[in-house]
Amino acid sequence: MKKIEPCTLVIFGAGGNLSRRKLLPALFRLEMAKRLPDNVTILGCDIALRQHEEWLDWVAGVLRPIYPQGIDEAALQRFCARLHYFATPLGDDAAYLRLQQLLENESSEFHPNVMYYMSVRPSEFPKIVEKLGGVGLLKEKNGWRRLVIEKPFGYDLLSAQTLQASLYRHVNEPQIYRIDHYLGKGTVQKGRADYYEGAGALRDMIQSHLLQLLALVAMEPPVTMSAEHLRDEKVKALKAIRPITQNSVHAHAFRGQYTSGTIDGVAVPGYLEEPGVAEDSTTETYAALKLFVDNWRWAGVPFYLRTGKRMAETCSTICIRFKNPPQDLLKHARHGPPQPNWIMLGIQPNDCLKMEMQVKVPGLDLHTRTISLDATYRKEGDEDYDAYAGLLLDVMQGDHSLFLRIDEVETAWRVVDPVLKVWSMERDFINGYQAGSWGPRGTYRLFDRDDQFWRHSLNPEGAELQAY
Numbered sequence: 001m002k003k004i005e006p007c008t009l010v011i012f013g014a015g016g017n018l019s020r021r022k023l024l025p026a027l028f029r030l031e032m033a034k035r036l037p038d039n040v041t042i043l044g045c046d047i048a049l050r051q052h053e054e055w056l057d058w059v060a061g062v063l064r065p066i067y068p069q070g071i072d073e074a075a076l077q078r079f080c081a082r083l084h085y086f087a088t089p090l091g092d093d094a095a096y097l098r099l100q101q102l103l104e105n106e107s108s109e110f111h112p113n114v115m116y117y118m119s120v121r122p123s124e125f126p127k128i129v130e131k132l133g134g135v136g137l138l139k140e141k142n143g144w145r146r147l148v149i150e151k152p153f154g155y156d157l158l159s160a161q162t163l164q165a166s167l168y169r170h171v172n173e174p175q176i177y178r179i180d181h182y183l184g185k186g187t188v189q190k191g192r193a194d195y196y197e198g199a200g201a202l203r204d205m206i207q208s209h210l211l212q213l214l215a216l217v218a219m220e221p222p223v224t225m226s227a228e229h230l231r232d233e234k235v236k237a238l239k240a241i242r243p244i245t246q247n248s249v250h251a252h253a254f255r256g257q258y259t260s261g262t263i264d265g266v267a268v269p270g271y272l273e274e275p276g277v278a279e280d281s282t283t284e285t286y287a288a289l290k291l292f293v294d295n296w297r298w299a300g301v302p303f304y305l306r307t308g309k310r311m312a313e314t315c316s317t318i319c320i321r322f323k324n325p326p327q328d329l330l331k332h333a334r335h336g337p338p339q340p341n342w343i344m345l346g347i348q349p350n351d352c353l354k355m356e357m358q359v360k361v362p363g364l365d366l367h368t369r370t371i372s373l374d375a376t377y378r379k380e381g382d383e384d385y386d387a388y389a390g391l392l393l394d395v396m397q398g399d400h401s402l403f404l405r406i407d408e409v410e411t412a413w414r415v416v417d418p419v420l421k422v423w424s425m426e427r428d429f430i431n432g433y434q435a436g437s438w439g440p441r442g443t444y445r446l447f448d449r450d451d452q453f454w455r456h457s458l459n460p461e462g463a464e465l466q467a468y
């Protein structure tokens with residue numbers, strides 16, 4: 001276990017949604033597990049003016065409801081002792097000078113290793129970095145300075161490069177930790193339509209999270225588990241993705257938007273009826289891509305990525321379908337087409353590993369059936385932490401393995417940019433799909449062969465090639 005260095009964690013946007021739902025609860029879990037050294041302090045920054053006591057009450061009000069059986073009062077007391085608040089009202093540029101005084105004056109109670117977490121809207125990232133840089137708060141003098149940038153990193157290749165250039169004015173690459181954690185679920189339902197309307201499923205999920213998963217599946221084993229070796233291999237896999245030209249967008253990409261439907265027996269509105277969504281919006285709530293990784297190992301193997309909101313089931317999975325053997329020796333012993341073998345990784349809601357194989361049925365005749373091996377490796381009593389707890393510790397330890405390097409981000413944008421361009425020009429029509437279904441009709445046209453289709457779920461019946 002690597003040592004966690006003492007540090008000051010400054011959260012910009014500490015009063016916002018991400019901080020409330022993820023960051024503060026994750027930090028409190030670490031407190032309960034005694035994983036935070038004594039000299040870690042947490043300075044919440046937000047634009048609202050709040051007194052110290054008010055801030056402690058606010059944080060306790062966020063944490064208590066998470067433990068309806070009663071919160072660990074001793075841990076809460078220890079946690080509150082780490083908390084501080086500092087207001088950075090909009091337009092008050094002198095606030096950053098006061099922040100510099102607070103953090104860096106000789107009698108400062110804050111440790112000089114500082115990690116700045118940008119939990120604010122993306123348009124604020126460069127502004128805050130510019131102000132921090134302007135008062136010298138990003139210079140590594142007597143301690144390190146690390147910058148955690150939330151997703152999305154840009155909204156296309158050009159804007160990502162512009163954002164990067166603005167960061168490089170004040171920090172260098174090893175100081176930057178670009179988070180890419182899958183939290184997309186429920187953004188629309190939670191009144192964040194303003195964000196989603198401008199982003200859509202391709203940007204929100206595929207450019208970041210799904211291409212990361214593709215890179216992890218397709219990459220060669222790294223030389224070591226060091227962050228740079230790992231990221232080198234991921235970039236190689238991403239760079240090998242065959243570019244989608246604007247002319248071939250329709251053969252490689254499909255988008256859709258949910259209409260009203262039923263989920264778990266409850267009627268739900270369509271996307272256009274959601275609050276904050278424009279009545280003629282063509283923002284996609286479903287996106288699917290077919291990609292090829294043109295390298296020695298994966299030549300000719302299609303990779304299908306899809307993401308959708310309001311689907312029949314909420315889950316994240318990776319399903320690897322083996323090719324059928326070149327000669328079907330059992331074709332006379334079977335009714336119907338051959339069934340493939342599968343390896344499947346469940347990511348959400350449960351992490352698990354499953355295999356499905358065709359085996360001979362014992363007995364005198366030559367019949368086959370599917371057997372399923374469920375290698376769920378989680379045991380009762382295993383520690384269960386939200387990913388943010390691990391990521392926050394990684395930053396405190398200076399471990400970049402799970403954070404994106406700029407060349408990964410740029411390569412991922414290069415993959416989706418042509419699709420975004422074509423879709424942004426086609427504003428007249430978008431395919432609909434009923435909420436609670438498995439997505440729009442018509443995605444079959446992405447598949448090269450009749451026996452290929454989405455694997456809808458990890459259950460055996462998910463293997464049936466059904467459209468809905």
Ligand SMILES: NC(=O)c1ccc[n+]([C@@H]2O[C@H](COP(=O)([O-])OP(=O)(O)OC[C@H]3O[C@@H](n4cnc5c(N)ncnc54)[C@H](OP(=O)(O)O)[C@@H]3O)[C@@H](O)[C@H]2O)c1
Nearest residue numbers: 013015016017018045046047119120121122150151152183
């Ligand atoms: N929430 C999620 O589930 C989620 C998931 C993935 C990624 N993210 C990313 O995380 C970031 C934060 O998202 P969020 O949902 O927490 O947004 P949010 O609810 O709008 O929270 C941002 C907070 O920052 C405050 N703020 C605005 N400008 C500021 C400034 N210059 N200095 C300090 N505080 C400032 C806001 O105050 P006002 O409200 O008064 O403006 C608000 O309290 C975004 O980049 C988002 O893309 C969020």
